[in-house]
Amino acid sequence: MNKLYLALFLVACTPISVADTLYITLEKDNALAVVDGETGKLLKTVPLGQRPRGIALSKDQSLLYVAASDDDTIQILDINTLKVIGELPSGEDPELFKIHPNGRLLYVSNEDDNIVTVIDLEKKTALAEIAVGVEPEGIAITRDGKWVVNTSETTNMVHWIDPADQRIKENTLVDPRPRAAEFSVNNEWLFVTSEIAGSLSRLDVATKQITGKLHFKIPGVDKELIQPVGVLAHPNNKLLFVALGPANRVAVVDIQLMKVTKYLLVGQRVWNLAFSPDLKRLYTTNGVSNDISIIDVDDLKVTKSIRVGHYPWGIAVK
Amino acid sequence: MIKKLKKCVLFGALVIFSGYAQSQNVNIKLAFLTQKLATPPALSNLDPILTDKGVQGAVLGIKDNNTTGRFTGHQYDLKHVEVPVGGNVAQVFEQLVTNGYEYIITDVQTATLKSFFKLPSAKKVLLFNVSSADNVLRNKSCSANTFHMIPSDAMRADALAQFMLKKRWNKWFLVKGKDTADVNFAKALKHSAKRFGVKIVEEKTWNFDHDARRTAQADIPVFTQGSDYDVLVVADVKGLFGEYLAMNTWLPRPIIGTQGLVPRAWHRTHERWGAVQMQNRFYEQAGRWMNDVDYASWLAVRAVGEAVTRAKSVAAADIKTFLLSEEFSLAGFKGVKLTFRHWNQQLRQPVLLATARSIVSVMPHKEFLHPRTYLDTLGYDSPESSCEF
Numbered sequence: 001m002n003k004l005y006l007a008l009f010l011v012a013c014t015p016i017s018v019a020d021t022l023y024i025t026l027e028k029d030n031a032l033a034v035v036d037g038e039t040g041k042l043l044k045t046v047p048l049g050q051r052p053r054g055i056a057l058s059k060d061q062s063l064l065y066v067a068a069s070d071d072d073t074i075q076i077l078d079i080n081t082l083k084v085i086g087e088l089p090s091g092e093d094p095e096l097f098k099i100h101p102n103g104r105l106l107y108v109s110n111e112d113d114n115i116v117t118v119i120d121l122e123k124k125t126a127l128a129e130i131a132v133g134v135e136p137e138g139i140a141i142t143r144d145g146k147w148v149v150n151t152s153e154t155t156n157m158v159h160w161i162d163p164a165d166q167r168i169k170e171n172t173l174v175d176p177r178p179r180a181a182e183f184s185v186n187n188e189w190l191f192v193t194s195e196i197a198g199s200l201s202r203l204d205v206a207t208k209q210i211t212g213k214l215h216f217k218i219p220g221v222d223k224e225l226i227q228p229v230g231v232l233a234h235p236n237n238k239l240l241f242v243a244l245g246p247a248n249r250v251a252v253v254d255i256q257l258m259k260v261t262k263y264l265l266v267g268q269r270v271w272n273l274a275f276s277p278d279l280k281r282l283y284t285t286n287g288v289s290n291d292i293s294i295i296d297v298d299d300l301k302v303t304k305s306i307r308v309g310h311y312p313w314g315i316a317v318k
Numbered sequence: 319m320i321k322k323l324k325k326c327v328l329f330g331a332l333v334i335f336s337g338y339a340q341s342q343n344v345n346i347k348l349a350f351l352t353q354k355l356a357t358p359p360a361l362s363n364l365d366p367i368l369t370d371k372g373v374q375g376a377v378l379g380i381k382d383n384n385t386t387g388r389f390t391g392h393q394y395d396l397k398h399v400e401v402p403v404g405g406n407v408a409q410v411f412e413q414l415v416t417n418g419y420e421y422i423i424t425d426v427q428t429a430t431l432k433s434f435f436k437l438p439s440a441k442k443v444l445l446f447n448v449s450s451a452d453n454v455l456r457n458k459s460c461s462a463n464t465f466h467m468i469p470s471d472a473m474r475a476d477a478l479a480q481f482m483l484k485k486r487w488n489k490w491f492l493v494k495g496k497d498t499a500d501v502n503f504a505k506a507l508k509h510s511a512k513r514f515g516v517k518i519v520e521e522k523t524w525n526f527d528h529d530a531r532r533t534a535q536a537d538i539p540v541f542t543q544g545s546d547y548d549v550l551v552v553a554d555v556k557g558l559f560g561e562y563l564a565m566n567t568w569l570p571r572p573i574i575g576t577q578g579l580v581p582r583a584w585h586r587t588h589e590r591w592g593a594v595q596m597q598n599r600f601y602e603q604a605g606r607w608m609n610d611v612d613y614a615s616w617l618a619v620r621a622v623g624e625a626v627t628r629a630k631s632v633a634a635a636d637i638k639t640f641l642l643s644e645e646f647s648l649a650g651f652k653g654v655k656l657t658f659r660h661w662n663q664q665l666r667q668p669v670l671l672a673t674a675r676s677i678v679s680v681m682p683h684k685e686f687l688h689p690r691t692y693l694d695t696l697g698y699d700s701p702e703s704s705c706e707f
Contacts (some may be wrong), residue, residue, distance in 0.1 A: 176648070
């Protein structure tokens with residue numbers, strides 16, 4: 001009997017690494033790569049619509065949404081069968097999108113039309129179209145659901161949208177060609193990457209003003225090649241990871257000091273980032289080298305790179 | 319069917335334009351001045367003669383500026399003025415200045431632009447040159463109020479020479495036409511060849527004045543005999559004979575220059591760095607592909623827009639100061655920020671090397687080192703420039 005208790009005790013206390021699955025859109029293959037996060041093994045490749053880019057899981061993790069940009073739609077996939085079971089009226093050329101914490105609203109930028117479309121996921125209808133600046137790109141939503149922001153690449157602004165009435169309440173001018181945006185986990189700050197300026201801006205959510213800025217500098221890498229794109233906040237509210245595009249590196253940023261603590265060499269033209277659910281691993285999609293890199297988050301070391309297909313773009317992790 | 323359904327759904331959606339209502343709209347007036355030229359002889363029926371060159375780019379730039387302007391309270395307007403062949407361009411220019419236009423985009427000949435520089439009225443306004451690639455405008459005939467949005471002949475020739483150096487195609491056979499533009503480009507090619515250690519082993523002027531379409535097979539093999547070379551480099555800006563060199567040379571050699579592999583500010587095959595969106599937006603508006611002058615015109619309007627937004631002023635003097643400041647940078651779908659060279663007010667930008675249906679390379683390559691930025695390995699650098707403001 002005692003032995004059984006001991007066994008149960010051991011089972012309960014052994015740290016169990018939860019296996020995670022990565023879903024990666026392959027822009028040039030019109031396909032989805034499915035990878036085991038722990039082993040880094042490519043499990044399978046599934047066909048998708050044309051030029052798949054943005055990707056996200058539904059709140060209950062039963063569905064996958066994929067923006068098929070050249071088909072002007074967001075496809076809905078069943079997570080178990082990976083079959084397309086429906087579509088969302090995304091508007092033209094959907095690229096990046098995010099799902100509101102309420103699980104019901106999806107915000108997508110329509111780059112060619114200067115619009116952000118709000119989609120009701122239950123009714124599968126477009127609820128609103130919000131006129132924004134030229135070439136809308138990044139979308140970020142606070143964890144408390146109070147703010148949705150959109151960046152416009154040519155207008156160089158952050159548009160602050162109130163999800164209560166889907167109206168823009170404020171606009172903040174940022175550095176040239178803003179790409180991705182990410183809120184700090186406590187909803188206090190917003191981080192925006194500017195591709196052409198090679199900078200990261202920290203905005204205060206309360207005042208909507210820029211309170212900190214950093215320009216990335218890597219010895220031996222031409223400053224023109226440092227083009228920050230994807231950005232991801234660690235839930236510890238201390239670290240931020242920034243993908244630097246053709247500089248082939250991910251920057252680790254201390255968000256209080258707005259200083260880079262480390263540059264991690266990954267694949268070519270690193271675009272988007274995602275954590276494993278246990279926060280042990282960070283995954284990067286590398287568009288030009290056709291692979292993903294796996295970073296050990298505790299050691300801040302790149303452990304592996306895996307070829308997944310042509311132009312890996314977006315990534316979702318279950 | 320699915321598309322149709324989607325449209326129906328969207329039709330019911332609510333389009334929201336709000337939250338950026340500005341109390342007062344500040345108006346910014348831009349003018350686009352076109353000097354009409356006699357139509358060159360048509361040698362190919364492939365390319366239609368464009369009547370809206372440049373201005374389509376400016377119109378798109380105005381749309382983009384006004385989208386931003388909705389949030390910042392600025393309204394941009396464009397007035398397009400065309401001067402017929404033989405008309406008095408300077409008079410029209412002065413009229414624009416009198417009517418309060420402070421930002422004038424010029425698609426005029428080099429001599430015309432030079433004549434503007436002498437006018438007292440030109441001192442009060444900013445000019446944006448979108449079509450003349452002439453090096454002289456960036457050197458001894460430069461003007462302190464003029465910004466050059468289009469790459470110079472020197473930048474284009476350097477882009478070609480750099481790529482040839484990388485390929486080790488170091489022996490050039492230069493063929494040039496008789497037009498001033500041809501002679502200027504040939505001069506630029508020779509300057510670049512010297513700069514990058516390329517040897518011009520043969521140089522000939524195309525003197526034939528009959529229709530090259532009919533006689534190319536007979537003339538060109540004979541014309542291209544002489545020393546052995548790696549590439550045939552052609553300077554034929556109007557395209558009177560250059561298109562017919564390919565596959566007709568005596569030796570099997572590639573063609574570069576104004577035909578074959580061409581150095582361009584923009585090309586319809588360019589799709590990197592978000593250029594696809596730009597290509598689509600332009601095509602949708604103009605019903606044709608964007609060319610170099612359209613792109614330069616779009617950049618001119620966007621440069622003014624960017625400066626107005628960030629400098630928070632609409633006065634030409636403030637805009638000029640901002641355009642030349644460290645804070646100014648323009649995103650132009652070329653993967654790097656575009657800025658102005660303070661020594662001649664030429665816009666720094668990569669040059670695309672393209673063939674008819676593909677981009678071969680984007681120059682300069684980062685291996686061409688420069689203490690300031692590798693972009694300054696194209697065109698006249700500060701110590702070489704004879705421009706004095």
